[in-house]
Amino acid sequence: MSNVSVTTRPTQPRPQSGPAAHQRRARPARHRDDGRAGYVFLSPWLLGLALVTAIPMLVSLYLSFTDYDILSPWSDIQWVGLDNYRTMFTDDPAFWHAVRVTLVFALIGTPLKLGAALGVALLLNRSFRGAGLFRGLFYLPSLLGGSVAVAMIWRSIFDRTGAFNVFLGWFGIEGKAWVNDPSTALGTLILLAVWQFGAPMVIFLAGLKQVPVELYEAAEVDGAGTVRKFLSVTLPMLSPVIFFNLVLETIHGFQGFTSAFVLSGGTGGPVDSTLMYTLQLYLKGFANFEMGYASAMAWVFLLTIGLVTVVLFRTGRFWVHYSDGDD
Amino acid sequence: MVTMTAGRRPFITPRAVLLLVLTAIVLYPLVWMVGSSFKAPEEILNNVSVLPDTWTPENYPDGWTHFDVAFGRFFLNSAMVASLTVVANCTSCLLAAYAFARLRFRLRGFWFAIMIGTLLLPSHVLIVPQFVMFRSFGWVGGPWPYLPLIVPHLLATDAFFVFLMVQFMRGIPRELDDAAKIDGCSAYSAFRHVILPLSRPALVSTAIFSFIWTWNDFFRQLVYLSDLEKYTAPVALTLFIDSTGQSSVGPMFAMSVLSLAPVFLFFVAFQRLLVEGINTTGLKG
Numbered sequence: 384m385s386n387v388s389v390t391t392r393p394t395q396p397r398p399q400s401g402p403a404a405h406q407r408r409a410r411p412a413r414h415r416d417d418g419r420a421g422y423v424f425l426s427p428w429l430l431g432l433a434l435v436t437a438i439p440m441l442v443s444l445y446l447s448f449t450d451y452d453i454l455s456p457w458s459d460i461q462w463v464g465l466d467n468y469r470t471m472f473t474d475d476p477a478f479w480h481a482v483r484v485t486l487v488f489a490l491i492g493t494p495l496k497l498g499a500a501l502g503v504a505l506l507l508n509r510s511f512r513g514a515g516l517f518r519g520l521f522y523l524p525s526l527l528g529g530s531v532a533v534a535m536i537w538r539s540i541f542d543r544t545g546a547f548n549v550f551l552g553w554f555g556i557e558g559k560a561w562v563n564d565p566s567t568a569l570g571t572l573i574l575l576a577v578w579q580f581g582a583p584m585v586i587f588l589a590g591l592k593q594v595p596v597e598l599y600e601a602a603e604v605d606g607a608g609t610v611r612k613f614l615s616v617t618l619p620m621l622s623p624v625i626f627f628n629l630v631l632e633t634i635h636g637f638q639g640f641t642s643a644f645v646l647s648g649g650t651g652g653p654v655d656s657t658l659m660y661t662l663q664l665y666l667k668g669f670a671n672f673e674m675g676y677a678s679a680m681a682w683v684f685l686l687t688i689g690l691v692t693v694v695l696f697r698t699g700r701f702w703v704h705y706s707d708g709d710d
Numbered sequence: 711m712v713t714m715t716a717g718r719r720p721f722i723t724p725r726a727v728l729l730l731v732l733t734a735i736v737l738y739p740l741v742w743m744v745g746s747s748f749k750a751p752e753e754i755l756n757n758v759s760v761l762p763d764t765w766t767p768e769n770y771p772d773g774w775t776h777f778d779v780a781f782g783r784f785f786l787n788s789a790m791v792a793s794l795t796v797v798a799n800c801t802s803c804l805l806a807a808y809a810f811a812r813l814r815f816r817l818r819g820f821w822f823a824i825m826i827g828t829l830l831l832p833s834h835v836l837i838v839p840q841f842v843m844f845r846s847f848g849w850v851g852g853p854w855p856y857l858p859l860i861v862p863h864l865l866a867t868d869a870f871f872v873f874l875m876v877q878f879m880r881g882i883p884r885e886l887d888d889a890a891k892i893d894g895c896s897a898y899s900a901f902r903h904v905i906l907p908l909s910r911p912a913l914v915s916t917a918i919f920s921f922i923w924t925w926n927d928f929f930r931q932l933v934y935l936s937d938l939e940k941y942t943a944p945v946a947l948t949l950f951i952d953s954t955g956q957s958s959v960g961p962m963f964a965m966s967v968l969s970l971a972p973v974f975l976f977f978v979a980f981q982r983l984l985v986e987g988i989n990t991t992g993l994k995g
Binding site (some may be wrong): 420503520522533669674 | 728860981
C-alpha cells in the first residue's frame, strides 16, 4: 500500500525521469491500436463528463438567468436576465448571512484545525512505541466526524442540559444552550470541524518525516535552540505541505453542510447564525423550489471558490519554500 | 500502551502525558456516545460519565423500531448504495485510469487536465441541474430512487479515484505491459492480464474509501430520497431531530452508534491502510 502514498505525497513532485522517459523510447508500431483503445477505456468517463458535469454546468448557467420552480413544466420557465444575481446581492439579507457564516467558519475554523494538526504532529514526530496507535486514534474523528450521527451527538453535548454544561458546572460556571444561542452556535460547528484535525495531521507527519536530519544537526552546530530550529528549519521545509493542507481544508471548509444542517435542524438557525452557504443553497433549491435562484447561488459559489484558490496560490509564492526549486 | 515502558526510556515523559490527555479529550465524545447509548433516557444528557450508572440495552430495540419503518431497512438501503458505489467506482475509475496512465491517444493531455480540473469541483454546484435532469428521466421518486446516487459513479465522476489509480499505475513497471504487447497482447489483454492484477492495492483503497464516504454521505441522499421506505441510515437519523423529548434521545444515541459501527470496524481492520491512504487524499476523511 505504501507505494500509493509515496507516489502522490505532496512534498514530492512527480519525477520526470521514470515512466515518462521510458514512454518516449517505447513508442513504435505496437502502440498503434492504443488510439482507439484509449477512447474505449475512456468512454465511461467521457460520458460522465458530458452527462454529469458539463451539461449540468451549462444547464445551471442557463437556469441562473431564469425563474424556475421544478414543479411546473419546462415551458413555464421565465427568462429574468440578471434578476437572480441582482436580488442576491442587493435584496436578500439571508444570502449575506450565509456568506458571513461561511467565511467565519472557513477563515477561523481552518487555521485552528491546521494549528491543532501541526501541533499534534510535532508531538508525534518522534519514534516511540505506540506512536502509530496515537496517530490512528487522532485520525479516527476525521473518519467519523462528517457523519450525521456525530453531528447529532454534538448537538446533545452542547445542549442546555448537555455534557459540556455539566462539565462547566464542576468549575462553578453556569452554561447555556450553546447550539440555540446565535452567538455561540457557529462556535460549536467550528469546534466540531477542529476536532477532525486528524487527516491534515497525518499529512503533516508525512511531511515532517521528509525534513533531512542534517538540517537540524547543522542548525544545532550553529547554536539554534528548539524554537529557532522550528522557525528556521521545520516551518520552511514544511511550507509546501502546509500550503497543500491550507488549500484543501479551506475549500473543504467552504462546503460544510452536514453539521450545520443537523445542529440547526435544517434551518440554519438560530437567526441564521449557522446558515452555511451550501445549506442556504439547499433551502432555496429544495425547500423553496427556487431552482433558478439556487443555480445563480451555485455559480457565485463556484466563482468564489475559484477566486479563493487563485488568491491562495498567489500568496503561496511568497511563503512556500520548495527546496528543489530555483529559489 | 502504558505497558510499553520496555526498560530503556521512561514512558512517563511530559510529551507522553500531554498525548494521553489529548487522546482522552479527542476520544471522549465517541466513548461517551457509546456509553450513553446504554444509559436510561433520564440519565443520558446530564451524566458526563462514560459509563452508565445502570446499564440498559433498551435503547437499541426502541431505536430499531422507533419509526414506521424499522432501522434495519435503512441500514440495508445504506449498505446497498455503498456496495454498489464501491463496485461502480472500482470498475469505471480503473478503466479511465488505465487510459490516462498507459494508452496514447489524441487529446489525452487535454482530457487529463479536465479530469484534474473536476477534482476540486464542489458537488453542491451541480446538484440543482443534476436533480432537474434526473427528475426528467423519471429517476427521482421512481420505483428505484437510487439511480441518481449510483449512475454517476458508474461514469467515473469520482475524479479523485481516477487520479489515485493513475498515480498508482505509473508506479507499475512499463516493461511488464510492453513485454505483453511484444508477445502479441492487445491493449485490452494487457489490461486484463497485467494491469488489472497488479492494481489490486489501488482497488482496495478505492473500495474502502468509497464505502466509508458513501456510508457517511448525507447531502446527495437527502436531496434524492423522499420516501421513508427508501431512506438510508443518515437520512433516517435526522428524523430524530424533529422528534424531540426524552423518549427519543436514547434511541437516537443507540442508532447513531450502530450507524458508525461499520466505519469503525473498517478503521480497526484497515487502520494502517486508511492512515497511509489519507496521504494520497488529504481531503475528506
